[in-house]
Amino acid sequence: MPFSRRISGSRTIAFWIFLLLLLSIALPPRLGAQDSDDDEDEPPPPATHAAIAGKRIFQQRCGFCHGADGSGGEGPDLLHSSLVLHDDNGNLILPVVRGGRAAQGMPAFSLPPLQIRQIAAFLHEEIQADATIFYTNSTADYSLKKLLVGNASAGKIYFNGEGKCSGCHSPTGDLAHIASKYRPIELQSRIAYPAGTTPTIEVTLPSGLKLSGAQVYADPFVVSLRDARGWTRSFSTDHVKVEIHDPLLEHKRLLTIYTDTILHDLFAYLETLKE
Ligand code: HEC
Numbered sequence: 097m098p099f100s101r102r103i104s105g106s107r108t109i110a111f112w113i114f115l116l117l118l119l120s121i122a123l124p125p126r127l128g129a130q131d132s133d134d135d136e137d138e139p140p141p142p143a144t145h146a147a148i149a150g151k152r153i154f155q156q157r158c159g160f161c162h163g164a165d166g167s168g169g170e171g172p173d174l175l176h177s178s179l180v181l182h183d184d185n186g187n188l189i190l191p192v193v194r195g196g197r198a199a200q201g202m203p204a205f206s207l208p209p210l211q212i213r214q215i216a217a218f219l220h221e222e223i224q225a226d227a228t229i230f231y232t233n234s235t236a237d238y239s240l241k242k243l244l245v246g247n248a249s250a251g252k253i254y255f256n257g258e259g260k261c262s263g264c265h266s267p268t269g270d271l272a273h274i275a276s277k278y279r280p281i282e283l284q285s286r287i288a289y290p291a292g293t294t295p296t297i298e299v300t301l302p303s304g305l306k307l308s309g310a311q312v313y314a315d316p317f318v319v320s321l322r323d324a325r326g327w328t329r330s331f332s333t334d335h336v337k338v339e340i341h342d343p344l345l346e347h348k349r350l351l352t353i354y355t356d357t358i359l360h361d362l363f364a365y366l367e368t369l370k371e
């Protein structure tokens with residue numbers, strides 16, 4: 097009998113192991129994910145998961161040269177770099193990290209795109225935090241000083257001349273008081289990446305039928321628009337003719353020709369439109 101009791105005992109154990117296994121599968125995955133996170137002690141509120149992961153990678157791989165928070169060390173300050181300010185989800189940071197700038201002392205890293213996007217998320221959150229500190233601490237006009245390295249009168253000349261900004265904007269019209277409307281860091285990125293207007297997409301179906309609506313998504317292969325009835329409709333660009341009307345097209349073109357100096361000068365000029 098002890099023999100059969102042992103069997104039933106081990107059956108009970110097997111049952112409990114089975115139950116535990118089931119439970120561990122059924123538990124929400126985020127519990128498991130957080131266990132492997134070094135930063136689990138830190139209060140998570142503002143940081144996204146991507147930024148938390150990015151922080152760790154950045155500190156391991158990049159902090160040595162760029163400072164643990166990205167504000168500079170042996171290598172340049174990345175929180176006031178116009179390249180980083182213009183970066184959207186890693187699109188500009190990725191080529192620098194993958195290719196390096198050997199001649200200037202920046203090694204190449206073969207990090208996967210996901211990790212580079214996480215680093216980008218971390219840097220963008222640091223930039224935000226920096227701007228928030230500036231605004232909550234009135235004695236720290238440090239951030240503005242750091243940003244205000246351009247020449248306002250050169251910026252004004254560019255605005256009215258070569259930059260053709262005055263073709264669409266006016267310092268006494270739509271851009272009047274723009275410097276009091278936005279925080280400096282925000283103004284700087286708005287010059288490069290204005291927000292608030294959505295491109296319109298017009299799609300011509302093979303039948304000749306045309307549909308148009310606000311852009312929801314667009315890449316070279318797929319476009320999505322919101323139609324007049326509020327439905328999101330996606331099309332493969334192989335099958336339809338696509339025209340995108342983007343009010344910010346000119347800005348996107350400018351982005352490819354701005355130099356740091358132009359951006360800083362324009363920023364210094366627009367900062368004078370306060371009052
Ligand atoms: C050995 C030092 C070193 C390390 C490590 C390093 N960098 Fe750099 N990084 C530099 C230097 C120096 C430059 C400036 C290159 C130049 O002048 O063009 C630079 C430039 C950059 C720039 C361009 C900034 C701009 O405004 O043009 C970015 C973005 C950047 N690094 C991101 C990273 C990231 C992300 C990592 C980690 C994956 C990293 N770096 C690791 C030294 C380093």
Ligand code: HEC
Binds near residue numbers: 263286290344347350
């Ligand atoms: C072809 C027209 C066009 C040109 C040229 C142009 N912009 Fe714009 N700009 C726009 C549009 C459209 C918007 C988005 C609508 C808005 O926010 O007013 C915009 C938005 C902005 C904003 C954000 C305004 C806000 O209130 O958020 C700034 C700053 C700006 N542009 C600066 C410039 C500068 C500096 C130049 C020249 C280097 C320039 N723009 C050239 C069309 C143009």
